[in-house]
Amino acid sequence: MCATCGCGNDEGTRVSTVHAHDHAHPHEHPHEHPHAHPHEHEHMHAGVPVGDTQTRTLELDILAKNDTLAATNREWLTAREIIALNLMSSPGSGKTTLLVRTLTDLGTQVPVAVIEGDQETLLDADRIHATGAPVVQVNTGAGCHLDADMMRKALESLDPADGSLLFVENVGNLVCPAMFDLGETAKVVVISVTEGDDKPLKYPQMFAGANLLVINKSDLLPYVDFDVSACTEHARRVNPGLDVVVVSATTGDGLTGWYEWLQHIQPQLAV
Amino acid sequence: MHELSITQSVVDAVSEHAAGARVASVRLRVGKLSGVVPDAMRFCFELVTEGTSLQGAELVIDEPPGTGHCRTCGSELALADLILLCPCGSADVAVVSGRELSVQSIEVAPVTSTEVV
Structure with missing residues (x-):
């Protein structure tokens, strides 16, 4: 959507596939306004005398449209026995590094596929593509999160194989992605030790909806003031049943715990 | 946003x-x-x-406003935020309203x- 005036709901969203030697030009900005903005206010005032109006009771769930699309995505994925994980975090927590390492380590045990969400560029999709995994990049333009409609378009473009383990890397943002169900099987929140162990208390919506918390960059723990047990305790204050693993995607430390969690939801994986 | x-x-x-x-x-x-x-x-x-x-x-x-139900002690409590902590000490609190x-x-x-x- 256009952040300036709120027009054109999804017109800033682009779904791109990545091919070898084909770096699609990242500088397109298709944000042209598709319509003129009518300013003929003389026809538009809602200055209707109160006595002339009718009350209509709606009781509509505001997120119903997204949730309906998400339910359709979930059925689509289930019919194909695809496990989809929605990875969410702040920018820079190491989601892409974790994914690259995971895809490399898992090899060809099960089919894998990746949907990358970022406001701009194909940089992350290029990194995933280098592992050999099928990937599409969703660029949200001004958008701060993926929604179920973007997920549907990405699924149509990616067309993951039956039985795939599908990783969806959401736009880096600890706030907005928490609101939008994509139809995923489970939600994974990644936090890095450089961010501070109080993040679960500052951004409770994100942690409240998660199935797994991955604490990444454990190799940096000697250099930062981050208390793993305090972070875990804070996260469980908003989500008592939350699973937690501590890893370093760079050194490989602790990744066994992450792979065991993946195996728990995709039993065909050997850890 | x-x-x-x-x-x-x-x-x-x-x-x-x-x-x-x-x-x-x-x-x-x-x-x-x-x-x-x-x-x-x-x-x-x-x-x-x-x-x-x-x-x-x-x-x-x-x-x-937010309200919750403590699964440990059974009491109803007001929730100012999503930090689910009952005065009894339990964090096993279900959100009843506020969402x-x-x-x-x-x-x-x-x-x-x-x-x-």
């Missing part, structure tokens, strides 16, 4: 139900624990309604032959 797309969803849904009639007011329920900021919605509402049948409509937002996010009702003007928007 997810409020922009959420407000867009409100306007889309209301436009559909108003079926061309001018909308004079929209009443929402945005719970204190919903993760949506009412002031941000008010800001977005003016932008998103421009040029629609909702342009100029009043936006009324009810904000039901509402809905369009409750709209006020529409009768459609006249000269006012099709």
Whole structure:
């Protein structure tokens, strides 16, 4: 959507596939306004005398449209026995590094596929593509999160194989992605030790909806003031049943715990 | 700023139900624990309604408070935020209310032959 005036709901969203030697030009900005903005206010005032109006009771769930699309995505994925994980975090927590390492380590045990969400560029999709995994990049333009409609378009473009383990890397943002169900099987929140162990208390919506918390960059723990047990305790204050693993995607430390969690939801994986 | 797309969803849904009639007011329920900021919605509402049948409509937002049920001691408690801690010490608290996010009702003007928007 256009952040300036709120027009054109999804017109800033682009779904791109990545091919070898084909770096699609990242500088397109298709944000042209598709319509003129009518300013003929003389026809538009809602200055209707109160006595002339009718009350209509709606009781509509505001997120119903997204949730309906998400339910359709979930059925689509289930019919194909695809496990989809929605990875969410702040920018820079190491989601892409974790994914690259995971895809490399898992090899060809099960089919894998990746949907990358970022406001701009194909940089992350290029990194995933280098592992050999099928990937599409969703660029949200001004958008701060993926929604179920973007997920549907990405699924149509990616067309993951039956039985795939599908990783969806959401736009880096600890706030907005928490609101939008994509139809995923489970939600994974990644936090890095450089961010501070109080993040679960500052951004409770994100942690409240998660199935797994991955604490990444454990190799940096000697250099930062981050208390793993305090972070875990804070996260469980908003989500008592939350699973937690501590890893370093760079050194490989602790990744066994992450792979065991993946195996728990995709039993065909050997850890 | 997810409020922009959420407000867009409100306007889309209301436009559909108003079926061309001018909308004079929209009443929402945005719970204190919903993760949506009412002031941000008010800001977005003016932008998103421009040029629609909702342009100029009043936006009324009810904000039901958060309440929870402690599964350990069985008591009901008020929740100011999503930090689920019962005075008994248990964090095993179910959110009962405060997550509402809905369009409750709209006020529409009768459609006249000269006012099709």
